Amino acid sequence: MPSLRILIVDDEKKVRNTLRNLIKLHYHKADVIGEAEDVNSAADAIREHEPDLILLDIKMPGGTGFDLLKQYNPIPFKVIFITAFNDFAVQAFRFSAIDYLLKPVIPDELVNALQRVEQEIDKENLMLRYNVLMENLKRDNKKIVLNSADSMQIVLINDIIRCEADRNYTRIYIHNKNNILISKNLKEFDEMLSPSGFLRVHHSHLVNPDYIEKLDKKDGGTLIMKDSTGVPVSTRKYSDILAWFNKI
Missing domain, CATH: 2.40.50.1020 (LytTr DNA-binding domain)
Structure with a gap:
């Protein structure tokens, strides 16, 4: 059963289709639950689907991927930036993205990035269980x-x-x-x-x-x-x- 719920946000339909197909072929533990082509439709999709991870383009009509992230504090999902522009990489890391991928996306690099996201989520889930355990030891x-x-x-x-x-x-x-x-x-x-x-x-x-x-x-x-x-x-x-x- 897929465990990682992914939303793809990119203004190019060809890129969205490529990412969806790469995930389907190379990473069976993930499920693409939705797509969006700009900031507004991405915000709607996030409300509807509550993704674990967003594959996020940076330059889109009507705003950037960073404009989307500024709507959330804290950001309730993981982010991998998808970009054709190297100069955006540093700013992407300032937004605590776990990784970024350059277009055209290489399958092995995508798989490695998805694995890192899952490992980070697993650590957070373990900490959640630990915190509940500690509360249970102290409370009735x-x-x-x-x-x-x-x-x-x-x-x-x-x-x-x-x-x-x-x-x-x-x-x-x-x-x-x-x-x-x-x-x-x-x-x-x-x-x-x-x-x-x-x-x-x-x-x-x-x-x-x-x-x-x-x-x-x-x-x-x-x-x-x-x-x-x-x-x-x-x-x-x-x-x-x-x-x-x-x-x-």
Whole structure:
């Protein structure tokens, strides 16, 4: 599955097509999620797609690549400048671009630049996890990092309503947020969350007891959660759920 989401910004359609084809042929871990031909359309595409990386031309109609970057503080994505002009290189580095490539782009140089971007993102993700770990060691209100195909999110464990198995994945339902599909199985989340009181009520369901509203005893037992969803209780787990209710 591609992990690096790329937006190509260049006023020449031929250049955009070349970059897209080079990435498709030589770097399967990346996905071109959009294209733009000038500063205004690039800003719109950034809002729509939230890219990890922009391959950014410098000279474009209506403004430069630097004009685009000046709209962001901090810059929420990585940048590789694509340019035919050597004299722009120094200024590009002043904007903390991880790299720049000269036109025409050489495939090996593009691959090396993309690899450097991924390594830098991996380091940042590791630091994010480390910071969450340190906070969890100090606080009662613990957090978890949920790494999906589209994003990494820090979520309070107390905000997780329930987890539901979806084949080899797990869908996480969060209070007042959209659900998230994570590429870990439910057993892994059971091991992580059961110390925080989560209950495995079914082979496909793990629930946060703080969000249980009632137990419907019909048809073998169904938990009604505070978000109005129903979660089936397996025959094997039914007595455990009754015991939990009796403790309250």
